[in-house]
Amino acid sequence: MTTSIIIFTNVVVATPPELPVTVLDTTQLTTMNQLLERITDQRVIFVGEQHDRYEDHLNQLAIIEGLQARGHALVIGMESFQQPFQAALDAFIAGSIDDAELLRRTEYFERWRYDYRLYRPLLHFARSHRIPVIALNLDVELTSKVGISGIEGLNETEKAKIPTDIDRSNSSYRQRIEAVFNQHPNTQKINFEHFLDVQLLWDEGMADRAAQALIDYPDRTLIIFAGAGHLEYRQGIPNRLLRRKAVNIAVLLNGTAYTPNTTIADFLLYPQSAELPPAGLLGVMLDPSTDGNGMIVKDFVDSSGAKIAGLIVGDRIIRIGTTPITNYSDIRIALLDHAPNQILPVEIERKKLVGNSEHLTFLVKLN
The missing domain is CATH 3.40.50.11550 (Rossmann fold)
Structure with missing residues (x-):
């Protein structure tokens, strides 16, 4: 068996770079x-x-x-x-x-x-x-x-x-x-x-x-x-x-x-992390082009409380609780201090295939 001997010569060890260091003196907190x-x-x-x-x-x-x-x-x-x-x-x-x-x-x-x-x-x-x-x-x-x-x-x-x-x-x-x-x-x-x-x-x-x-x-x-x-x-x-x-x-x-x-x-x-309590939501997506007389339901999120309660796409939300709804702000105001799982009456206007629209009220469990 042949033994190989390897000799390293003229090895230059690089000097590590001097990196800037920021020091926070904790005694000054x-x-x-x-x-x-x-x-x-x-x-x-x-x-x-x-x-x-x-x-x-x-x-x-x-x-x-x-x-x-x-x-x-x-x-x-x-x-x-x-x-x-x-x-x-x-x-x-x-x-x-x-x-x-x-x-x-x-x-x-x-x-x-x-x-x-x-x-x-x-x-x-x-x-x-x-x-x-x-x-x-x-x-x-x-x-x-x-x-x-x-x-x-x-x-x-x-x-x-x-x-x-x-x-x-x-x-x-x-x-x-x-x-x-x-x-x-x-x-x-x-x-x-x-x-x-x-x-x-x-x-x-x-x-x-x-x-x-x-x-x-x-x-x-x-x-x-x-x-x-x-x-x-x-x-x-x-x-x-x-x-x-x-x-x-x-x-x-x-x-x-x-x-x-x-x-x-x-x-x-450096404050401790803090979170607001979660806000209650209807679980709906609204049509932003609504004409200012209520807000029209465009779609629903998964497991939407509004959909489970009976709302359908095209319904016009005209009242939540005691708050009349004319625009998006009214929706947010009506829900401002309500939590998930609370139940609110939601009044809607629904178009019928024949005849006048009908007004219906559903009890919605908020998401």
Whole structure:
């Protein structure tokens, strides 16, 4: 048997690369009370949200409760309401309309759609303390048109509703927006420049409205509730507000979505996960083209409580419980505080092959 001897010579061992390391000093972790002391001298405080995360909204509530308890006069700006509907917010804060009327007048469920129960405690706290609430967002008719044709596609009347000063100089902002754009399949062949225009318009529009709020309420601390993407790195609303008004600001974000660093925000919060109780549903799909007199059933989900109760495709829902139904908002309002397995009377109008339509009422077990 032959033995082979292999000799390795001139072996060079590569030096491992030095990778950047971020160190979080856990001895510096703080509490909500200590945070409130740290931000007490800020003129504007941005509190970010993932719109459907209940814990983010609980953080927002804790911030305004804590500052109010410390004697701050507050004004709150909210992305979730659009500027043309400011009068409805004013009426709600004044106590002259209730939640249902606020939702109808602001067209909340058509324009925002997130579960109103996420925002209701914030609005009720504001109303109980007469804290003004500002509708920050531009109306969707403008941003939708810009998404198709860009800002240059707006007519003169529409251009008069948007800020004249739109800053496009931040290349990092552009890269971040482009990364978001590329994460989603572009099935509608959306132009990136138009997509960028929409983001700029959102951020500049909300910053412009916030700057006006600082003028309108010179002795109040402005608290802004907006999506985290509009706040991170200060590139969206914060820096665009600072361009208009030189004030002290702090940006607070939920840290669970980020690798900690010194530029993402001034403070990262780590709340425990929280969930709203599930909402009861009819288990129907509705025809969005319904003419405004009730809502027509287009289809059913699997194991639909409405279908089991006896509703069929083509039925027009005209009442749920005690709530008359004229549009989609009324459906959401009628079901707002009802849970799965609750039973509600649902009145429908059903066309007959011959003769007048008939009105029927079914007892529906909610999904």
